[in-house]
Amino acid sequence: MSEPNIKREGFSSGLAVFFATLGSAVGLGNIWKFPYLTGANGGGAFLLIYFICIVCVGVPVMVSEFYIGRRTRKNAVGSFKVLTGNPGTPWKGIGLMGVAAAYLIMFFYSDVAGWVYFYCFKAFTGQLAGITKDAVGPMFGQVIGAGTAGQPLSAATLSPLVWQVIVMTVVGTILSMGVRGGIERITKTLMPLLFLLIIICDIRALTLPGAGKGIDFLFHVDFSKITAPVILSALGLAFFKLSLGMGTMITYGSYFTDDNHMIQTAGKVAASDTLVSMLAGLAIFPTVFSFGMEPSAGPGLLFMTIPLVFNQMPFGGILLACFFLLTCFAATTAMLSLVEVPIAYFVEELKVSRVKATVFNCVLIALVGITATLSVDSSSYLGQYKFFGKGFFDLYDYLSSNIILPLGGLCIALFVGYCNKKEDIADELSNHGTLANAATVDAYRFIIRFVSPALLILVFLNSVGILKF
Numbered sequence: 001m002s003e004p005n006i007k008r009e010g011f012s013s014g015l016a017v018f019f020a021t022l023g024s025a026v027g028l029g030n031i032w033k034f035p036y037l038t039g040a041n042g043g044g045a046f047l048l049i050y051f052i053c054i055v056c057v058g059v060p061v062m063v064s065e066f067y068i069g070r071r072t073r074k075n076a077v078g079s080f081k082v083l084t085g086n087p088g089t090p091w092k093g094i095g096l097m098g099v100a101a102a103y104l105i106m107f108f109y110s111d112v113a114g115w116v117y118f119y120c121f122k123a124f125t126g127q128l129a130g131i132t133k134d135a136v137g138p139m140f141g142q143v144i145g146a147g148t149a150g151q152p153l154s155a156a157t158l159s160p161l162v163w164q165v166i167v168m169t170v171v172g173t174i175l176s177m178g179v180r181g182g183i184e185r186i187t188k189t190l191m192p193l194l195f196l197l198i199i200i201c202d203i204r205a206l207t208l209p210g211a212g213k214g215i216d217f218l219f220h221v222d223f224s225k226i227t228a229p230v231i232l233s234a235l236g237l238a239f240f241k242l243s244l245g246m247g248t249m250i251t252y253g254s255y256f257t258d259d260n261h262m263i264q265t266a267g268k269v270a271a272s273d274t275l276v277s278m279l280a281g282l283a284i285f286p287t288v289f290s291f292g293m294e295p296s297a298g299p300g301l302l303f304m305t306i307p308l309v310f311n312q313m314p315f316g317g318i319l320l321a322c323f324f325l326l327t328c329f330a331a332t333t334a335m336l337s338l339v340e341v342p343i344a345y346f347v348e349e350l351k352v353s354r355v356k357a358t359v360f361n362c363v364l365i366a367l368v369g370i371t372a373t374l375s376v377d378s379s380s381y382l383g384q385y386k387f388f389g390k391g392f393f394d395l396y397d398y399l400s401s402n403i404i405l406p407l408g409g410l411c412i413a414l415f416v417g418y419c420n421k422k423e424d425i426a427d428e429l430s431n432h433g434t435l436a437n438a439a440t441v442d443a444y445r446f447i448i449r450f451v452s453p454a455l456l457i458l459v460f461l462n463s464v465g466i467l468k469f
Contacts, residue, residue, distance in 0.1 A: 008073060009179040010255040016184045017260050018268060021252055023187040023333030024243045025273040026194070028112060031327050032302050034241060034274075035218060035281025039295065041230045044221035047274075049231055053238035054270050057455050060448045061244045061409050062266040063429070064416040069253025070262065071428050075344035076247030079254065083420065091415055095345075097408045098247025102341040104400035105246065106365045108372040108393050109338070110171075113331040114163030118143045119303060120324040128307045129317050136304040143303075144376045160373045165366055171335045172362035175343060176355050179255050183336050190329045197326040198276065201283035204319055205290075214286030217295060218278070232462045235455055240401060241277075242270060243334070245408035247341040254344070259431055263440060276330075283323065287313075302327070339365065372396055402463035410456040417449035 011017045038046050072082040077095035081087050122128050122139075131139070143160055174182045205211060243249060256262070284306070288295050291309050295301070310320035339361060346357035374382040375391035387395050416425070426441045427433065461467035 008254075010073075011184055011257060012180055014257060014260050014265075016180075016188055017252075017256050017265060018272075019187040019191045020183055020255075020337075021249070021265060021269045022272050023191055024248050024252060024337030025241065025269055025334075026191075026276050026330050027243075027334035028109075028116070028327065028331050029241060030273065030277040030330060031280045032284065034237065034277040035284060036295065036301075037233065037237065038277075038281065039217040039285060041233065042222045042225035043217070043219050045223045045226050046230065046234060047219075049226060049234045050238055050274070053235045053455070054242075054274075056447060056451050057235060057409075057459075058238040058242045058244065059263075059266045059270050060444060060452050061239065061413055061456075062242055062249055062269070063263055063444060064412050064448055065244065065249035066253035066256065066262040066266065067416060067420075067425060067428050068412070069250040070256045070258075070260075071424070073254050075254065075348045076250045076341055077345055078348050079250055080415070091411075091419070094408055094411045094415065095247060095250070097404050097411075098245070098250065099342050099345050101246040101400045101404040101408065102248070102338045103365065103368075104396045104404070106335065106338050107369045107396045109331075109335065110164050110167050110365055110369045111160065111373045111376070111393070113167045113328075113335060114160055114373070115143050115303060116324065116327050116331050117167055118159070118163045119307075120321070120328045123307075123317070123321040123324045126317065128311070128320060130311060131307050133308060136307060140303050145380060161370060164369055164373055167331075167335070168362045168366040168369075170332065171339055172358050174332075174336060175339055175362075176358045178354065183340065186336065187333055190333055194276070194326045194329045195279075197322045197329075198279045198283055201319055201323055201326075202279055204313070204315075205283050205287045208286060208290040208313065210290040211286030213289035214284075214295075215282070217285050217289065218281045232458060232467075236406070236459045236463065239409055239456070239459060240405060241273060243337060245405035245412065246338065246400070247408075248337040251341050251344050252337060259434075261431070261435060262429060263437070263444065403460075406456055406460040406463055410453055410460060413448050413452045413456060417445065417453070 011020060038050070042049075068079045068083065072079040074082050075095070076098040077092050080089055080091040080095050084091055119128070143163070145160075174186050176182065177185070205214070239245070253262070256265075284301070285295055287309050288301070288305065291312055293301075293305050293309055306323065307320060310316040310323065313319070339358075342361050343354065343357045346352045346361065347354050350357075352360070371382060371392040373393075374380055375385065375393050377383055378391070380391070383391055385391065390398060422441075422445065425445065426438065429435075429441050429444070430437055458467060
């Protein structure tokens with residue numbers, strides 16, 4: 001191994017490490033998807049299965065990515081070159097898959113984040129005040145429907161593209177400031193604010209008449225709903241919710257402080273990420289049930305039902321603005337970690353300046369992302385173009401979530417478990433012997449060598465449709 005300790009920019013403290021890593025894990029899925037899946041699949045019983053999956057897959061793979069990053073102080077591709085001592089090692093393909101996954105996710109995620117920014121703007125300018133059921137549908141259609149197939153694009157239908165550009169401009173501006181001046185400063189500010197805003201929404205939601213039905217929906221223990229597909233869903237969710245297999249945790253791990261306890265950090269991030277999801281659920285579902293709305297409304301719950309619900313309560317306009325602001329925070333911090341993956345690759349492997357790498361990648365994502373924005377459904381401007389039966393938006397999602405991420409996570413587990421010396425792993429996880437945790441390291445190595453790969457194979461086979469129950 002060579003050049004493991006090259007001086008480079010990194011996080012300044014353990015607290016900065018925690019907030020940045022948590023910011024990567026927390027995303028739009030926390031606000032609706034995870035709370036809904038918990039309520040619909042057994043409540044407390046699903047949570048128990050999810051926590052087991054976190055222990056067996058989520059935390060071990062996260063620790064593995066931290067190990068790869070901090071051991072080498074390199075990007076997602078260069079780290080494998082250093083660990084193997086071979087610039088041409090085929091293992092660098094794992095890092096390249098991570099870079100590819102970051103691109104694919106951002107192509108469609110920047111579009112969805114644009115929807116959130118749009119609604120946040122509408123909420124703060126009072127344009128959602130008093131909105132009716134007849135108006136929420138057309139407004140949502142306005143933000144997702146960039147043009148109609150066979151019709152020329154007009155100024156009115158370009159709104160989603162404009163918001164996507166705004167999103168990438170915000171992300172690019174933050175990332176151009178560097179690791180400490182950009183990522184660290186923003187995540188250390190936004191993550192505490194996110195917790196504060198979500199607690200404010202929780203307090204109001206839990207004091208509404210009939211809020212108990214929402215709490216029961218989330219936490220009622222029903223083991224009868226725990227089936228094989230539900231277990232696989234929890235397993236996949238535990239992996240994907242923590243931003244694993246896409247190079248983000250390798251990249252962030254390379255910025256860690258030397259004294260950071262990586263196993264504890266992974267555990268804290270996993271627990272805090274789950275807490276954010278549950279707090280989001282406590283803000284949404286008691287409110288939804290209190291006003292007799294449908295909890296299984298999918299994305300419409302966030303963009304159509306929530307504005308209607310908040311408008312029916314005192315100070316609803318303020319709470320609605322707070323809710324969409326915290327959703328913006330979650331989307332932004334998640335995107336920072338995703339775009340940082342190719343930026344770090346460009347800076348270290350291709351020797352491009354950080355500012356140029358940031359501008360190039362943000363422009364590239366915005367340009368290619370247009371194809372996703374214009375193909376949200378079959379009626380969209382590019383909706384008629386299908387690849388393997390999927391439009392651009394769904395194709396980017398499928399390739400990243402169903403193929404690259406589980407395959408990348410599996411390869412990371414195998415690489416760390418079988419291609420790295422036990423002594424090197426113990427040295428790094430114990431901070432060069434300063435942490436006496438030999439039993440913990442042994443348990444981690446057993447899980448990452450045998451348990452995690454087996455479960456990730458199941459996730460991959462289920463994701464691509466080979467394994468069905």
